[in-house]
Amino acid sequence: MKAEWLQLTDILDQSDNIVFFGGAGCSCESGIPDFRSSNGLYSRKLGQNFTPEQLVSHTFFMRYPDDFFSFYKKNLIYPDAKPNGCHIALAQLEKLGKLKAIATQNIDGLHQAAGSKTVYELHGSVLRNYCMDCHAFYDEKFVLASKDIPVCPVCGGRVKPDVVLYEESLDEQTIENTIQAISHADTLIIGGTSLVVYPAAGLIDYFHGKHLVLINKSTTSADSKADLVIHDSIGEVMKTAVDELLKRHPSA
Numbered sequence: 082m083k084a085e086w087l088q089l090t091d092i093l094d095q096s097d098n099i100v101f102f103g104g105a106g107c108s109c110e111s112g113i114p115d116f117r118s119s120n121g122l123y124s125r126k127l128g129q130n131f132t133p134e135q136l137v138s139h140t141f142f143m144r145y146p147d148d149f150f151s152f153y154k155k156n157l158i159y160p161d162a163k164p165n166g167c168h169i170a171l172a173q174l175e176k177l178g179k180l181k182a183i184a185t186q187n188i189d190g191l192h193q194a195a196g197s198k199t200v201y202e203l204h205g206s207v208l209r210n211y212c213m214d215c216h217a218f219y220d221e222k223f224v225l226a227s228k229d230i231p232v233c234p235v236c237g238g239r240v241k242p243d244v245v246l247y248e249e250s251l252d253e254q255t256i257e258n259t260i261q262a263i264s265h266a267d268t269l270i271i272g273g274t275s276l277v278v279y280p281a282a283g284l285i286d287y288f289h290g291k292h293l294v295l296i297n298k299s300t301t302s303a304d305s306k307a308d309l310v311i312h313d314s315i316g317e318v319m320k321t322a323v324d325e326l327l328k329r330h331p332s333a
């Protein structure tokens with residue numbers, strides 16, 4: 082095992098209140114690409130140079146709902162994606178009583194699919210959708226099955242993904258829960274995020290615990306603050322470290 086990975090296992094072993102803060106890199110290893118890598122083909126189809134951020138903005142959703150859902154269903158919903166080593170390792174850490182919460186910027190629900198219970202979805206989830214008029218809820222299958230714009234069969238209102246679009250605010254209760262978890266953690270693991278999406282990325286400033294661990298393939302603005310930095314596959318790193326931890330405590 083690599084020295085840094087073994088050091089991570091040691092930190093996990095010493096910790097009793099771990100919080101994991103994750104981003105798109107956690108889902109990429111499940112076959113879900115970062116939508117910002119869009120090659121712009123869809124923008125050219127519309128005859129305008131829209132950025133991926135504009136395509137999933139509140140303005141675009143309201144102004145061009147047909148085009149919004151065409152892009153959304155193709156680029157943001159991955160019904161066949163399965164949890165990877167990172168998701169599974171975090172669920173195991175929670176079962177051990179060490180991991181207290183996951184704060185994720187992802188909207189795919191893979192942490193819950195792996196078995197994690199305490200997950201704060203900062204940007205919402207594609208698995209939940211609601212009618213903007215009567216607030217009836219629908220799953221992602223309803224949206225995918227809709228030919229064009231999903232319409233509520235109860236009242237005829239437009240159905241919106243329960244996802245925080247650009248220009249929209251994060252849910253206040255989710256933010257509060259995340260702040261509370263991070264501020265009480267003895268170890269914060271930041272994984273699979275370049276920490277460029279705000280305000281979510283700014284929540285890590287509430288951490289004042291003992292160990293700050295950063296796992297990401299590229300460098301981030303928080304590298305210099307971290308006690309341990311690992312530039313490697315988040316799935317491999319977490320799975321290997323937790324597997325080693327379970328070997329140390331076989332009865333856990």
